Amino acid sequence: MTDGAKGDWYTMRVAAISLAGLPVNQLSDYAAALTGLLDRLQVRLAVLPAHTSFFLCAAGGHVGETADFVESYRRFMQQSSEWNKRFLATHSDLARSSGIYLVAGTTVEQADGLFYHTAYCFGPDGEICCRQRQTHLTREERSLGLSRGVELHLFDMDGTKAGLIVGVDALHPEVARIFALQGADLIAHTGALLAGASVRLQPAGMWAQVQQNQFWAVESQLRGSICSRAFGGDCAVIGPCEVTPGSTGYLDRQDAERPFAAAELVEADRSRIRSEYPLLRLLHLDAYRVLPQLYMQDARPDSCNRPLACDMEGD
Amino acid sequence: MALDGWKERLFRRYLYWLCRPARLRRRLTALIGEGGPVHTSVPLPDGGRLRVAALQVKVKLSKDPLDYASEVHRMVREAASAGAQLAVFPEYNNIQLLGMLPGVEEMSRAISDGGSSEERREERGNRREGSSRPAVTVADVIRYVGPVMSQFLSVLYSTLAAAYRVHVMAGSFLLPDGEGVVNRAYLYGPDGRLIGTQDKVHLMPVEMDWGLSAGTEFHLFETGVGRVAAPVCMDATFYETFRILELMGAEVVMIPIANPEPYNYWLALRGIWPRVQECPVYGIKSALVGSALGFAFTGRAGVFAPVELTPDGSGVLAEVASAEEEGVAVAEIDLHALREFRLNHPWRDSNPELYVRYFPSVYQA
Numbered sequence: 001m002t003d004g005a006k007g008d009w010y011t012m013r014v015a016a017i018s019l020a021g022l023p024v025n026q027l028s029d030y031a032a033a034l035t036g037l038l039d040r041l042q043v044r045l046a047v048l049p050a051h052t053s054f055f056l057c058a059a060g061g062h063v064g065e066t067a068d069f070v071e072s073y074r075r076f077m078q079q080s081s082e083w084n085k086r087f088l089a090t091h092s093d094l095a096r097s098s099g100i101y102l103v104a105g106t107t108v109e110q111a112d113g114l115f116y117h118t119a120y121c122f123g124p125d126g127e128i129c130c131r132q133r134q135t136h137l138t139r140e141e142r143s144l145g146l147s148r149g150v151e152l153h154l155f156d157m158d159g160t161k162a163g164l165i166v167g168v169d170a171l172h173p174e175v176a177r178i179f180a181l182q183g184a185d186l187i188a189h190t191g192a193l194l195a196g197a198s199v200r201l202q203p204a205g206m207w208a209q210v211q212q213n214q215f216w217a218v219e220s221q222l223r224g225s226i227c228s229r230a231f232g233g234d235c236a237v238i239g240p241c242e243v244t245p246g247s248t249g250y251l252d253r254q255d256a257e258r259p260f261a262a263a264e265l266v267e268a269d270r271s272r273i274r275s276e277y278p279l280l281r282l283l284h285l286d287a288y289r290v291l292p293q294l295y296m297q298d299a300r301p302d303s304c305n306r307p308l309a310c311d312m313e314g315d
Numbered sequence: 316m317a318l319d320g321w322k323e324r325l326f327r328r329y330l331y332w333l334c335r336p337a338r339l340r341r342r343l344t345a346l347i348g349e350g351g352p353v354h355t356s357v358p359l360p361d362g363g364r365l366r367v368a369a370l371q372v373k374v375k376l377s378k379d380p381l382d383y384a385s386e387v388h389r390m391v392r393e394a395a396s397a398g399a400q401l402a403v404f405p406e407y408n409n410i411q412l413l414g415m416l417p418g419v420e421e422m423s424r425a426i427s428d429g430g431s432s433e434e435r436r437e438e439r440g441n442r443r444e445g446s447s448r449p450a451v452t453v454a455d456v457i458r459y460v461g462p463v464m465s466q467f468l469s470v471l472y473s474t475l476a477a478a479y480r481v482h483v484m485a486g487s488f489l490l491p492d493g494e495g496v497v498n499r500a501y502l503y504g505p506d507g508r509l510i511g512t513q514d515k516v517h518l519m520p521v522e523m524d525w526g527l528s529a530g531t532e533f534h535l536f537e538t539g540v541g542r543v544a545a546p547v548c549m550d551a552t553f554y555e556t557f558r559i560l561e562l563m564g565a566e567v568v569m570i571p572i573a574n575p576e577p578y579n580y581w582l583a584l585r586g587i588w589p590r591v592q593e594c595p596v597y598g599i600k601s602a603l604v605g606s607a608l609g610f611a612f613t614g615r616a617g618v619f620a621p622v623e624l625t626p627d628g629s630g631v632l633a634e635v636a637s638a639e640e641e642g643v644a645v646a647e648i649d650l651h652a653l654r655e656f657r658l659n660h661p662w663r664d665s666n667p668e669l670y671v672r673y674f675p676s677v678y679q680a
Contacts, residue, residue, distance in 0.1 A: 208589035
């Protein structure tokens with residue numbers, strides 16, 4: 001738990017939870033099991049993975065009988081507004097009853113006729129303290145008709161500046177850089193990497209973003225299957241290599257015995273390395289002056305220079 | 316300017332004599348003539364496939380520059396023998412020539428800004444306040460010997476590239492440029508002509524202390540081995556380097572490194588590997604290893620690719636096994652496969668509205 005003192009010297013215990021092993025067929029059973037786990041972990045911040053809402057909805061049999069992930073997701077999108085009332089209320093209660101910050105993973109948010117892949121964080125009072133839309137989409141997400149968010153939100157967590165990074169935004173370093181340059185101390189990442197080859201990409205995500213931005217990251221990855229699609233990333237608590245055992249960059253990682261990762265963040269350690277090796281001060285802004293023009297002229301085959309909902313018609 | 320007394324001027328004339336092109340060419344003719352070039356006409360890529368060699372060079376100070384030339388020749392020949400059409404040398408690939416200077420090992424303290432970390436910080440602080448300045452800085456040494464090295468290196472790498480008909484990224488050299496000193500990478504074509512250069516953009520703090528000047532832009536070169544770039548070492552720590560080059564059209568990004576710390580897998584992972592995943596390109600890392608001038612360099616040269624383009628999904632096509640010894644990592648890369656992969660990339664996306672909203676204000680902040 002946070003010791004209450006701020007500045008460079010606070011500590012905070014955090015956890016990333018994969019959902020593996022939790023009962024998910026009934027929301028009430030899930031909530032009871034998660035409450036028990038949170039009681040054991042004694043953390044101030046817990047992070048759940050991407051697709052938590054869809055996972056619970058599908059496991060509960062609310063999207064009908066289909067083994068096809070994409071078809072199932074389309075159905076979920078259509079009923080997400082109704083389902084979200086239960087999903088969000090459940091996690092609001094969990095955050096309040098446990099007295100913690102809880103990143104509830106992601107759900108589909110409908111707004112102004114558009115669909116977004118959105119993460120929610122609840123404060124210890126059960127109120128939403130951050131809602132973050134995914135800003136970069138996979139090819140499949142574009143084909144499903146999701147739209148990109150265009151804002152990144154920092155929020156206060158007991159004096160810590162925190163942000164949420166959703167899904168493949170972790171693999172787009174612009175997102176982490178914007179957060180870092182706005183002063184983010186901690187990023188909660190809610191992810192869902194496919195089992196198999198995609199898992200090899202994981203270090204290029206939050207781990208790499210932590211190393212080039214020197215914030216903390218609490219990375220939750222979904223473990224389990226939804227409609228025959230298996231997810232297999234590892235939960236982790238990540239810091240700059242220099243402040244972690246063996247310089248691995250990991251304070252803790254999930255293993256076969258534990259479907260979660262939990263660790264104590266010692267801000268003094270991070271502050272020290274940021275002072276000795278001030279990476280962000282070594283940015284060379286003059287050399288980046290071409291970037292805005294390059295972004296706008298982006299000729300990559302999959303580039304999208306149009307604003308919101310540019311791929312609604314799919315690929 | 317320091318090092319400008321009559322003794323120094325006289326000694327520099329001796330260095331010019333030692334490094335004279337005619338002497339170097341005679342040696343190279345003899346070396347290349349021993350059995351002739353292995354591949355006098357290595358074919359340029361057909362169908363987008365080519366072989367590349369990431370060289371791991373063990374640093375050895377050379378009192379006679381021809382010893383250095385022989386070592387470089389041996390490695391180019393080895394790369395060409397393996398069928399490589401592009402050979403990539405490491406960062407600081409001219410410090411071996413500082414061995415020509417008498418007492419260079421004693422100069423280590425000046426080079427490494429020696430002493431404890433605390434002493435170094437104190438000295439930097441004093442220097443910034445103008446209260447103390449070393450009699451001779453690294454930049455002074457490079458300004459003194461640089462013109463001699465510059466001519467020698469140009470003849471050496473140009474001749475070898477042409478002789479073996481390979482593209483040679485000669486690594487980066489510490490060299491004078493006007494009043495400044497830069498860490499500059501050089502790329503030669505198979506006809507021996509200089510294709511282009513790239514100054515290191517992101518300097519390490521110690522390089523700033525040495526008085527180096529940073530580059531201010533990234534360059535892309537259209538070559539017979541694809542659209543290539545050669546940012547230097549620390550440039551790979553920052554995603555902006557690779558994003559700029561990717562958006563300019565880069566397909567192969569070479570990163571020469573000289574990492575002065577004990578090897579650690581995770582620390583090494585902070586460079587080229589994630590950059591290659593973020594911005595799908597092929598990456599070639601060349602490494603300087605061994606001890607010289609008060610530094611112990613480590614690293615593992617290798618050829619890297621997006622995980623989807625590597626058979627085992629590791630993102631590594633070839634890598635030298637040792638982090639301390641000489642080696643060569645050779646791999647085949649496929650530019651057509653890269654272009655195809657980019658066309659059908661499963662997760663890559665862009666969001667200009669987001670970037671315009673936040674950049675460049677967050678950079679300025």
